[in-house]
Amino acid sequence: MLKINNLLKRRHVMPKLKMTTYLTVSILTVLFALSAKGQINDNDKRQQVLEKGIVDSLFIYGKWTEGGQTETHLKYLGQVTTADGRIFKIMNSCWFWGLSHRATSWILIFNDKNEYVGNYGLAMTCDLPDKLENGKLIFANNDNEDCDKKLITKINFTKVLPKEIVIKCKNEYCASYPFSVE
Numbered sequence: 001m002l003k004i005n006n007l008l009k010r011r012h013v014m015p016k017l018k019m020t021t022y023l024t025v026s027i028l029t030v031l032f033a034l035s036a037k038g039q040i041n042d043n044d045k046r047q048q049v050l051e052k053g054i055v056d057s058l059f060i061y062g063k064w065t066e067g068g069q070t071e072t073h074l075k076y077l078g079q080v081t082t083a084d085g086r087i088f089k090i091m092n093s094c095w096f097w098g099l100s101h102r103a104t105s106w107i108l109i110f111n112d113k114n115e116y117v118g119n120y121g122l123a124m125t126c127d128l129p130d131k132l133e134n135g136k137l138i139f140a141n142n143d144n145e146d147c148d149k150k151l152i153t154k155i156n157f158t159k160v161l162p163k164e165i166v167i168k169c170k171n172e173y174c175a176s177y178p179f180s181v182e
Helices: 002-038 043-052
Strands: 058-062 071-081 087-097 102-111 116-122 131-133 136-139 153-156 164-170 173-180
Touching: 043 058, 043 071, 043 087, 043 102, 071 131, 136 164, 153 164
Parallel strands: none
Antiparallel strands: 058 071, 071 087, 087 102, 102 116, 116 173, 131 136, 136 153, 164 173
16 A cells, blocks of 8 residues: 555656646746847947948937837947058947846947957946047046046057057046957
8 A cells, every 4th residue: 555655646746846847947948038039139220320321420229118128329430440451440339228227338340341340348338438539539538427537548449459448537447348259
C-alpha cells in the first residue's frame, strides 16, 4: 500500500513540476520578447537626418509617454575631414524612454556614405556637444548646472577620430567617454 501511495504522490508531483517549469519558461520568454521590443532601432530616422544634411537642426521622432511610448531627438552637427582625407559625419542622439523619462545619449559617427562607424555613449544629456566648429566638437557646459559655465571643451576631429573624449566640468573633474563600434 505504501508503494502505491508513493507512486500516486509522484504522479501529482511530476505534473506540478512540469507545469512550474513550463510557466517559468513561458514567463521568461514573454519578458525577453518585451525587452527586445523595448530596444530601439532608429537607423531609418538617423538616415533621414543625414540625407537632409541640415546642420544644427533638431529632429524629434515620437512622443514620450508614461504608457511606454519613446521619443528620439537627433541633431546633425556637420562633417569633418581628417588629415588623411576621411570624412566623418557627427550627430547627437538622445532617446527618452521608461516611466521616469530616462534618457540615453550618444554622439554618433558616420562615414561619407552615411554608414554607421561608431559612437561615444554619454552619461547625461547635458554632456552632448553644442556644435561642431572648424572640425572641433564644442562642449560649453551651458546645460549642466554642476559644471563651470566658463569651461569650454574642444575636441579636435581633424587629425584622427579620437579613441576617447574627455569633457571638462570644473577644476580637476571631467567625464571620459571611449569610442565604441557597437
